[in-house]
Amino acid sequence: MPSNRSDRVVLVTGASSGIGRAAALEFAKRGSTVVGVARRLDELNKVGEEAASLGGRFKPVRCDVSEKEQVFAAVGDTVEEFGRLDVLVNNAGVGLYGEFKDISLDEVETQVKVNLMGVVYFIEAALPHMLKQKFGRIVNVSSVAGFITVPSMSLYCAVKSAVTVLSRGLDMELKKHNIRVAAVCPGSVDTPFFNNPSVNSRGGRPIGPVIKPEKVAKAIVSAAENGGGVKIVPAYYWSAVYLVNTLPFMYRFVEKGAPKPRAKINKH
Numbered sequence: 207m208p209s210n211r212s213d214r215v216v217l218v219t220g221a222s223s224g225i226g227r228a229a230a231l232e233f234a235k236r237g238s239t240v241v242g243v244a245r246r247l248d249e250l251n252k253v254g255e256e257a258a259s260l261g262g263r264f265k266p267v268r269c270d271v272s273e274k275e276q277v278f279a280a281v282g283d284t285v286e287e288f289g290r291l292d293v294l295v296n297n298a299g300v301g302l303y304g305e306f307k308d309i310s311l312d313e314v315e316t317q318v319k320v321n322l323m324g325v326v327y328f329i330e331a332a333l334p335h336m337l338k339q340k341f342g343r344i345v346n347v348s349s350v351a352g353f354i355t356v357p358s359m360s361l362y363c364a365v366k367s368a369v370t371v372l373s374r375g376l377d378m379e380l381k382k383h384n385i386r387v388a389a390v391c392p393g394s395v396d397t398p399f400f401n402n403p404s405v406n407s408r409g410g411r412p413i414g415p416v417i418k419p420e421k422v423a424k425a426i427v428s429a430a431e432n433g434g435g436v437k438i439v440p441a442y443y444w445s446a447v448y449l450v451n452t453l454p455f456m457y458r459f460v461e462k463g464a465p466k467p468r469a470k471i472n473k474h
């Protein structure tokens with residue numbers, strides 16, 4: 207295990223945009239070696255230039271997190287080049303908007319493969335190395351939507367709930383090996399997450415206050431430094447989570463506040 211926190215080798219998925227980009231830059235600023243993973247190499251290269259201007263080290267790696275061979279290759283190459291992998295940030299994700307009856311099976315599979323299987327593949331690939339080096343920090347970027355179900359995002363909510371629950375369970379199992387697993391669960395964040403066609407065509411929009419990705423990035427770095435557990439960002443959302451989960455009638459307000467689908471979509 208590196209004695210100095212700034213010496214760490216950190217792999218961030220979804221580093222080409224939004225929260226992942228901000229997290230990669232935050233780690234780079236602190237002196238970590240950052241391996242940034244995503245499908246768009248051109249965007250990763252721009253993040254690399256920014257990291258270099260901050261004095262950080264950033265290696266771009268093209269990888270689709272839903273393809274397990276690519277995931278194992280990304281982790282294997284990281285360990286081969288840098289000798290270890292200290293911190294894994296599973297952040298890549300996609301939120302497709304629409305009532306369940308209207309979304310296609312392809313959209314269902316994409317969300318499960320990217321948001322859940324991508325996380326599982328990276329943990330599977332990283333664990334043997336972390337066990338061997340007797341040190342590891344895994345931070346999974348989940349969502350408040352994993353605690354508070356919103357209509358027209360039911361599958362996304364279900365998958366994020368699975369990511370949070372998996373994180374808690376793995377933390378219990380792995381802490382005896384000096385490997386800690388955390389879930390960072392943001393509310394709405396100002397990123398291109400809401401730019402996908404399903405959101406635009408089906409009337410989706412962020413719910414509640416919208417925070418900056420840099421705030422989530424700081425929570426990710428702090429989770430990597432301080433160990434496991436579940437962090438909601440911003441923390442005041444804990445009260446909303448508590449209310450809707452202890453007083454189920456509060457869901458009436460969630461339903462009222464959630465965006466309504468704009469148009470009827472034909473199932474394809």
Ligand SMILES: NC(=O)c1ccc[n+]([C@@H]2O[C@H](COP(=O)([O-])OP(=O)(O)OC[C@H]3O[C@@H](n4cnc5c(N)ncnc54)[C@H](OP(=O)(O)O)[C@@H]3O)[C@@H](O)[C@H]2O)c1
Binds near residue numbers: 224245271299301392
């Ligand atoms: N924005 C929010 O309001 C919000 C709220 C709660 C939780 N979250 C979660 O935060 C995480 C980051 O989202 P964001 O808001 O930063 O969105 P974003 O700006 O759209 O970034 C998503 C990132 O995921 C990557 N990605 C998507 N599919 C991928 C795939 N198959 N393989 C590899 N990389 C893939 C994208 O890179 P490429 O396209 O280059 O592959 C991009 O870097 C997600 O897990 C999301 O669910 C977001």
